[in-house]
Amino acid sequence: MFELDLRSRKPIYEQLVEKLKVLIISEVLKTDEQLPSVRVLSTQLTINPNTIQKAYRELERQGYIYSLPGKGNFVARVTRDGNTERLAKLREELVKILSEAIYLGMKKEDIIKIISEVDVMVRGGEK
């Protein structure tokens, strides 16, 4: 289903939470779809089952999944426009990148031009 970066410094449980969130927000995992059991996932990824259990509990706490006793974990109804967190992060990154570009001498007009080009590319040029 997905791969974890075992060499990353980021704790595995955090990586799991993030990966699953992305899958849920992007609707790869649909509402009410059952998540793989702790047992299956831990064997597939060779990850400690308690770590996976912990990630599931955290996702449940954040409202991304719900659990039915004896049945497993399921994707909760998530408001898909709830990308606020990700957007805030992107904004932060943009500021960082733009600051560097301006510092290195890129002109405001050039940046605006890039933005319109990307806009055309993504939206297919609709006006």
Add this chain to the structure above:
Amino acid sequence: MIEAKNISKMFDDSAALTDVSINVKKGSIYGLVGSNGAGKTTLLKILAGVYRQDQGEVLIDNQKVFENIEIKSKTVFIPDSLYFFSQYTVKDMAIFYQRIYANWNEERYQILKNAFQLDEHKKIQQMSKGMQRQAAFWLALSITPDFLILDEPLDGLDPIMRQKVRNLIIQDTAEREMTVLISSHNLRELEDLCDNIGILHQGRLIVEKELDDLKSDIHKIQAAFQGDQPKKIFQNKNVLYHEKRGSVRLFIIRGKKEEIIQEVSQYQPLVLDILPLTLEEIFIYEMGGIGYEIKNIVI
């Protein structure tokens, strides 16, 4: 559950363990790390009922371990240096264990034959070090123990075998809630396998924590500031380590990530990187904190 309460052990005049308490929950994989000669093997041998402690209490499933047949038949200990009867093949050992362990699972033994691809009719002592380890795991996992105690278990196995063995251990933990206690120097390896970590040093347990808590509690910060470094920074924080590398400062700090970011931001850093530490780094800085640190010796 494996529990040790205030264990002490002396060998002649030297104290191997002093007042050590550990707690391994059911279904958990517990990593025991420590400096050389810290007492890891001694502790494991006491928990497995090979040695008897001078003081304290060792309980597995709330029962005393030493000379307790019921507990021992549910426990498998793979020691650092393996022991097999001379002239015995894997098959001979299997027949021997089958008679001793009530939970011996013949079906599993046959399935695992494919996993390990060893010749069961070859004498174990004629096998290579790595193959002997494989034989030990093959036999151990066929016993389907509730408690698995491993001393430097993956030493001498090739990368593919390591992964295979780890996967087998994880399966048993996930499916039967097997409780596992592992000692190792290979911290990278413990990092993905364990949920709890204990650090031993000179016979004392200096840290026992959930791995994720251990990691989220300590941070590596690289920062550069305009002009001189603000003097007051991190005065109220627990700074384990501090270093200047040119104009970049490196801090190892214990505390909450948000609080640290907040404090640094006040001084408007030009560069700010916050990284989680690897288990290896945590080990090094924890040890540094108690005077066992890396000092490069120039010859």
